[in-house]
Amino acid sequence: MSARLDVVGVTVTFGERIVLDRVHLTVDSSEVVALLGPSGSGKSTLLRVVAGLVSVDHGSVAIDGDDVTSLPTYRRGVGMVFQDDQLFGHLDVAANVAFGLRMRGDGASNRAERVGELLDLVGLAGFESRRVDNLSGGEAKRVALARSLAPSPRVLLLDEPLTGLDRELHDRLLDDLGDIMRAARTTSLLVTHDVDEASAIADRVVSLSELMS
């Protein structure tokens, strides 16, 4: 399922400001790459370019060798864990995790099985019918992760997945996240400003500045 990701010469400008300047990055199949950089440096923008949420001025994005630069987000097969989770408040935990499965047309029994699998993986077995607005910060993050992984995305994008959690929770989730990512074996691009976090989770750590040619 996992696929190689190629970002080739991507340039993004917001008005006059050049946010990304000819960025090159390759993530191998099943590799976990952490992208480091200070806040406001354009890391999140690069994730959004890969997800198709921001359009590029120049350059291209390819997944598995297919050029997806002009493909809309919903057809790219990327999963994304947003910085503030973005769980769907009107759905319970199971329906959140099953959302992507439902979009691709999975039947109810398949969905239930896969949801159970994923909740196990992130350590939230039995949470199916919980409301998402009653979850703690760490639980919400785990649900968001399970939701992104459920449809087996070709590439997983994580935007500051551990920012905003308190210290203890951060450390516990950091260990778990590393395990989960290795277990999922999904090509992943992780954005963070924390060097320790990056090296704990990722196979390879790069900084945004060294990607701009």
Add this chain to the structure above:
Amino acid sequence: MNRLPRWFAPVAAAAPVVVLLGFYGWPFATLLGRGLSPSSIGDSLGDAVTWRILWFTFWQAVASTALTVAAGLAPAYVMARYEFRGRRLLDGLLASVFVLPTVVMGAAVRALLPDSIDHGVMAILAAHVIFNLAVVVRTVGAVLTTLPRDTEAAAATLGASPRRVFREITLPAIAPALGAAASIVFVFTFTSFGVIRLLGGVSRSTVEVEIWRQATQFGNIGAAATLTVLQLAVVTVVVATSSTLQRRQSRSLSLRLRSIRCPPVHDGQRRFVRAVAGLAALVVMAPLAALVERSLRIRNGYSLHAWRTLGHVDARPGMSIGIDPLESLVESLKAMAVATVIAVGIGTLAAIAIAAARRGGQLLDTAMMLPIATSAITVGFGILITFDRSPVDWRSSRWIVPIGHALVAVPFVVRTVLPVLRGVEPRRLEAAATLGATPLRAWREVVLPHLRRPMTVAAGLAAAISLGEFGATSFLSRSGRETMPIAIERLLGRTGAILQAQGYALAVVLAVATIAVVMALDATRRGEPGPGDVVNVRMTGR
């Protein structure tokens, strides 16, 4: 210990209570007392006409509501999500149309149509939709701006197409707001009066219009009272149901998270934004443009004749409805000034009493809302039949129209002032007390200064409501002292190209006056815009 003196709340409540009991409670009781009897109820309920009117009122309201929601959804989305040139202008335009007096709106839609006595039900629906678009755009838009774009982006990364994102994520989020908007529009259109009077012709009548017709044309108080109760029942059921549903659906919306408007990115988005915004602008501008055009058109030519003769009783020698249109402007402004002073005074005192009361605050609050719960028609009719014999034969008093307007406006004054009073930090009063202020002194020094702004806003609301008030005025205005809405309806009710053109010209004047008042009102509350204030203006004077 640190409480205001015992006499404080009762003293503040005295004037509002007297006015409310005297000019609303007593007249309403008189109306029901004189009108409701087993035989009058039996007659009305046994009459097929009653049921036909009730059915028409109901289905046109349902149709108007459904169409308004359907038509408002796209502009609400576009204006909440995209930044584009002219967005503010369009927003202002929608809001302006919304606050136009019902008579002006009726006239504007009529100006678009060819001359005929029966304009058909489509004209009524069109007027209701154009009129109420802003309710949907503002209420739904307000919620849309709190729904983070990333929530929708998250659904997209999970494989949801834009259509599915809308259906599965956006729609559930805005459903409560849609419900709220729909119930507001339903109540507006169910109790529609001015629009129907201008566009309904002889065969189409809402309950509200029928109450007026029974009362003024047949002198049938029994039928009018029965219909009043019927209408009150329907409106109460709808409002109660919708607020229960909303309470059940309400989730904690994180109101701080605002999604920022972005310019449209793809060509597809650009086309969508342009089409929706353009169509919305066209829909709201066309009737206004037609209004101006018709004021200049006399038969097949254009002339300023209607405008030039606005200051004369005779539009042309021997051609007259006995009203000097310009004089009606003066009457309207006079009524507006008096009504505003009364409404702001009474409403502010009531709010002060409600906020300070130890007991009975809730009761007074509810009582002050009653004039909107019933309708402007009821207010006017009640006053008319109550103050018609000595020692209270005030039918020809100059005060009666402004008092009617003030009653209709008072609930909105209370709703504007009360939240500000309740929002005053109690710690401030405690701080003042530790500095040696008596409770009364602390109130004067700490609370009173907060009242100026809401009172200004309330004055603007009351002025706009008074300018456009048509329902109560239909009963209360005396010949020779007609207000603008009455004069417009009279002029447009006549055949004769010049009179018609004069009616349209006067409608333009009233539109401009109302929009000017509302814009001044908007300017005083920059920085805290809410859909509330505009909605408020229109809750009344239908």
